[in-house]
Amino acid sequence: MKRLPNVSLKWPGGRWLPALLMVGAAIGGCGSGARGSIPPDASGLPGKSVSPTAVAATPTPVSSATSQTLPIAVVMQGDNGTVGALGSYVMDGQGGDSPWLPIDTLTLLTADASTQIRVQFRDGAGIGAWVVDLAPEGDATGARARRVAERGGGPAVEQIVVGPLPPGRWVLAARLFRADGRGDGVTYWGVSVP
C-alpha cells in the first residue's frame, strides 16, 4: 500500500469564485471539445487571483504533454492540479476496468469545510457530463458511495465544482465525460475535511 502526499485546499475569501469559474467556462465552452491545458487564469476574470494557502505538499503541476490519451482528472489549486488515480475508463476505442479504489491507495487532499473542490481533465479537455460520488473512508468497495454531483450533458465546461464536503475522510470518485465524445474516466482522490 502506498500513501501519497497530503495536499490541502483552501481559497480564503474566494469561496464564491469556483462556481463563477464554472459559469465562465460554461459560457465560453460551447461547441468545443479538447482545447489544451487551461491558461493560468482560467476564470477569465481579470484581477481575481486564486491563491491556495496551507499547502502541505507540492501539488503535481498540470501537464498538457503526458498521458493525454487517458481521461484522467486533476483537482485544481490555482494554476496547479493534483492528479488523481484513474480507475475504469474508455478512450478512443480502448479502455479498462478497475474496482473501487480505497482511500489508502489515493492522494489525500485536505479541504476545509467551506472549500469547494474544482475538478478538470488533466489535458484541459472540455467536460460534457459528469458523475461524482463520495464514499466514507471505511468503504473499501464504494458500496456506500453517495452522489454529490451529476450532469447528464450540456455545454462543455472546463471545470466542475463539488462541495463543500461534510467533515470526515472520504474517497471522491469523479467520472468526467469528455465533451468531444472521445471517452470518460473515473478518477479517485482521498479527501479529508476536518
Place this chain on the structure above:
Amino acid sequence: MNHTQFASSGRISRPRRSRLAAGFALLLVLAGTGATRAHGPDPRMGGAPWAPNQALRYQWRAGQAPPAWMGPAIDAAASDAGLSRASRAPTYARVTSGTASLIAYGEPTGCSPAGIACFSRAGAPSSFQMWFRAHGYVFDWGSLRWCQAQATPSDGCFDVENVALDEFGHVDVLGHHVNLAGNSDYRDAIVQAVARAKPAAGWQAHVFGPCDTARLQLEYDRQSPRDLFSSCLAIPTKLVLSASSTSLPTGGGLTMTASLRTTTTTANRALSNDPVSGRNVTLRRRIPGTQTWYSAGLLVSSGSVEGSYALTINPSTTYEWQAVFIPSSGDGAVSATSAVVTVTVSGCASVTCGQAPVMTAAESTWRTRS
C-alpha cells in the same frame, strides 16, 4: 447525505455571495440534457461498429495464453455475450488457427495501472484485443485474485466470466453504465465503471443487463421485429390505421389494418422506423359525435408483413375507428394511438339493415374511455 444537502449546507451559514455561487453551481449541475442519463442505455463508445451479427473469432496471444482455470471462463463469457445480446451485436468464438483477434493473460498488458482487465476495439470492424492481469498481480490496493484460480473462491476475488463479459461488451461498443445515485440499478448492466468482487451484488452476473442490451439494440438493431425492446429503453412508436374502405353498405365486410413501427428519428439509431410485430394492438370504435370508445377486438399480427395487424369486421353502422398499442410489461416500447378513421356505413346489404347498432358483449366488457 446527497448533493442537495451539500449545497444547502452552504446556504445556511455562508455569506450571500457564497449562497449565490452555490445556487449557480447547482443550476449548472442540474442543467443536464440526458446525454449520459443515469439508468439510460450504456453510453456508446467511439470507433467503428461491427457488422450486424458479425462473427468475431479470437485466440490466445502467443506466449500469453490464459491458464487452464481461466480459459474456459473467458470462453463462457464469449458465449454469454452472444446468448444475451438481444440484438444483432457480434458473436464470439475462439479458434486455434487462422486470423483472429487476440486475448492475453499476464504482462505485458495494455491496461492502465489500476486495470484488472482491458481491451481495445480500435481495430473494429476487423479485430479487437483483450488483456487480463495475472492472478496475484500486485496493485496498490492488494493482490488480484481471480475466483476461478481458487478451489474455494474467497471474498474479494473477481469472477473471470463476469469481467470478461464486461470486456466483450466494451468490444461490442458499450461504455460503462451510468448508475443511479446509490447504484440501486447496478444489476441493470454488466458493463460497469466499478468492477465488483465476491460477494458484492452482481459480482457473478453472466448475462448482459437491460441497459447493456439497450445500447446494443440502438447500435445493432433487434434480431427480429417480434423481439421486445430492452426495458432500459423508451422507444416511441407510431401506429397508422387504415380501412379497406371508408364507405360501405350495412353489413359489408371491412378490414382494418394497422401498421406499428418505431418513430423515424436519429435518437432511435438502428431502431429507427423498425416494424414492431407480435404485440397486442387493439381496435376500438365509437359513434361519431360521442366520446366513449368500445373495444372491437384485437388486431391480429400479420404473418407475412412485419409490423402489420389486421381485423375483418362487419360494422352495422357508421363508426370512428382507432388502433391502440399498449406495450406489455418488460417491453421498452412506448404506447401509441392511431389517428381516427371514420368508416361510413349506409344502405342495405343484409338482414340487419335498418336495425340500430347492437352493443356486443365485447363492447360492454371492454369499453374504455378516451
